[in-house]
Amino acid sequence: MAVDLAIFFGTMAVYFGVYLILALSLNLEYGFAGQPDFGKVFFFSLGAYASGALVAELISYLGNIPGDIFSAATANLRAEYAMSNPAAMWLVFMIAIAVAMVIGGVFGYLASYPAIRLRADYLAITLLLTATISENFVLSTPGIAGGANGLGGIPSPFSWLTNGRLAIGAYAALVLAIGIGVYFLLERTLNSPYGRKLKSIRDDEAVAKSFGKNTPRIKAQVLVIASAIAALSGVLYTFFTNYEFAGSFTFVWTANAWIMIVLGGVGNNKGALLGAFILAALDSTTSLAVVMVNIPSYELSYARNMIVAAVLIVMLVFRPKGILPERSLKMPSL
């Protein structure tokens, strides 16, 4: 079967962008501020849920589509509406990003409550359990994301491009642009006194405190910012898949984020960039293999998760600092 290269590389670019933003967010939390966020998928899924139901409601309102937003019929109507109303779709897209980031930030702030009070390993367990339980909760609450059926009809803002390849390419370019934007923004922030403040908290909180840094406040700030960024990544992912399903936001997403920064380099955003690229390449290759080899696609996705886990173990055992280890601080020469 022939593989459309434009769609292949477009998809890979979208995944790269989504992964990059997710990895940067985790690197900010763990690599720089030392907060082990094992509930990353929770903040990522918040973006997806927020964009999902909100987008469906907004389009139904703008396009006068009556009926249940979770039914397949209205999902098709929404997709049709998106094809003929590019301006409205862009508005919806922007609103979704803004709302999702605010929601992500709010939950990040809530997460900072245990984060400030608990030891790092207890925090990791609490966030992991939160993520697992919220996945169960949303899955059994049809009102949030369609429960076990999921929610379809979340059209890409480029739906009006009738050429499917062009639409994917344009969306890929958009996601990449946002990803690179987040990258440079964080690089600037982290190479400033603020970044050094974060690292000082990570390396020794007592010392940072004794130098007059308000460590609980800074930790809360980091969680708010990182969670908002993770939610942004979730929005971009949902507008690409056009569909959301709580059951898909499993722990594997958290593992994805961790593998990227452990593979690339903890505390180094270039490493996050590299990790995101490798993971996106792996995913695209897996999806390519689905087409090429005569194996059921679910078996390959299981195998893909096994590969990711195996790489993570090997990296942790043999090269815990990643391919690109953290650089020493850029300081003006004295």
Add this chain to the structure above:
Amino acid sequence: MYALLGVSLTLSINGAKMYNWAHGELATVGAYVVAVLTTFHGVSALIAIPLAMLAAAGLALAVDESTYKPLVRRGANSIQIMLASIAVSIFVRYGIFIYAAAAFILTIKASVEMPVLTSLLGVQITSLYLWIIPSALVTVFALRTLLTRTLTGKQIRAMSDNAELARVSGINVTALRRNVWLIVGVIAGLAGAFWAMYSFITPEIGFDLLVDSFAAAIVGGLTYDGTVIAGYIIGLAENVGAYLLNQTLGVPTQYKILITFSILIAVLIAKPSGLTTRRMREL
């Protein structure tokens, strides 16, 4: 059931000084061994259960030798080890997924015929309960005796207090650690084996059960008695609480996991050290 999984989890947390997220997978392996052997090979449960315990213990040992031990030796921090155990968990879980999907046994139950003894409140009490409940209690009690009354138990407790000090006192820490993993694997495998006879299992069963077991271990304060008590509290609160809420307020029973979660959050905020703390009197 939570008690079995919970005490073995507590043992690995205390004995090996790590939060083992792959613990649930030990139970999954045990569950699948029993389910597959009894269903497809006509093996009697009395033979299948020890085999399941053996398989889980073997897995626990293999994972420790191949992954955790090199990490500990390199001086990895607790977050890195926890991350490695999560990776192990995903690796094993999806390995079982591949096998189960290929054999079309993504959901399976051990075919062990159990006569129905009596019916209470619409729940059928089979003789399975007569097996599981005493076995669980005996196991928990045996572990307790092992830890408090034998030399090995003393050594394990010494190691969990201070591994370095235990080593210089002449305890073979490496061999002891191996024993800890063997015990952990045996108990987790037993829990999984029981679960396979009690209800339908999927490759994710271990992880699902682990969420509650972790909650039990933390709520209980990482002591063995505390974990058992917390395990029963959580198990009861989840099932009875969900039933009551469903009857009075019409809350769907799927939300029962939220009860566990609320208990966990409440305990973490009010008393982060858990309901019981380790007393120093046994020193």
